[in-house]
Amino acid sequence: MKFLVALVCAAAVVFASNSAMAQGPGGRGPGGGGPGGQGGGDLFSLLNDESVQKELEVVPSQLDDIRDLGQEMRENMRDMFQGMRNASEEERREMFGKLQTAREDMEKDLEKVLMPAQLQRLKQIQVQQQSRGRGGVSFSNPRIAEALGLSEAQQTEMREKAEELQTEMRAKIEELRKQSEDELLQMLTPEQQKKWKELVGDPFEMQQRERGGPQDRGQRGQRGQRGQGGRGGNDDGEI
Secondary structure (H helix, E strand, C coil), X not given: CHHHHHHHHHHHHXXXXXXXXXXXXXXXXXXXXXXXXXXXXXXXXXXXXXXXHHHHCCCHHHHHHHHXXXXXXXXXXXXXXXCCCCCCHHHHHXXXXXXXXXXXXXXXXXXXXXXXXXXXXXXXXXXXXXXXXXXXXXXXXXXXXXXXXXXXXXXXXXXXXXXXXHHHHHHHHHHXXXXXXXXXXXXXXXXXXXXXXXXXXXCCCCCCCCCCCHHHHHHHHHHHHHHHHHCCCCCCCCC
């Protein structure tokens, strides 16, 4: 099941990014295929953003070629989505291999459309977007780790350090939140402050779950099932 989920999610990112390209610039909102959205690390999603196009100085003829590539890839992906839920473990692995190959082929096709300097800059922007995850720069990305020549020991140490920094960051954010709240409450009259205390009651801290944990995955799975039922059972997802 975990392998199937990973396959669906990875396939959905490619499918969604190509759909965004087909719609053209501005076809999706800021949270969609642009750098700030969930698909921000995908090359095709980045190319759908007008600011990236401007940075790369992409010309109209190149945009047409890029959209054609996206259309072709999207048509190929439709076949991969069909029957995925009933596929055997061996078939799933084969699908995953095809997906990886398809993504590599997409990048090779982009090399034929973009100038070398454009492609280099696009990949630099991709690394920047992928690095802006939770806790700041992430060196856990396989491509980044390989490019830097990070050893397993280095990756482990950096992963542990990143977790430590994330904990510190959360504490600082909470401190700033409380400070901001206190300053705003000082702007209320004594009567309004009293009413506010009645509205919020005694302090309550919700238990924090680690993202990706069993409980979190289970709830996300339930949300996905509800969403599939509402859309007629589509196997869409996000990484």
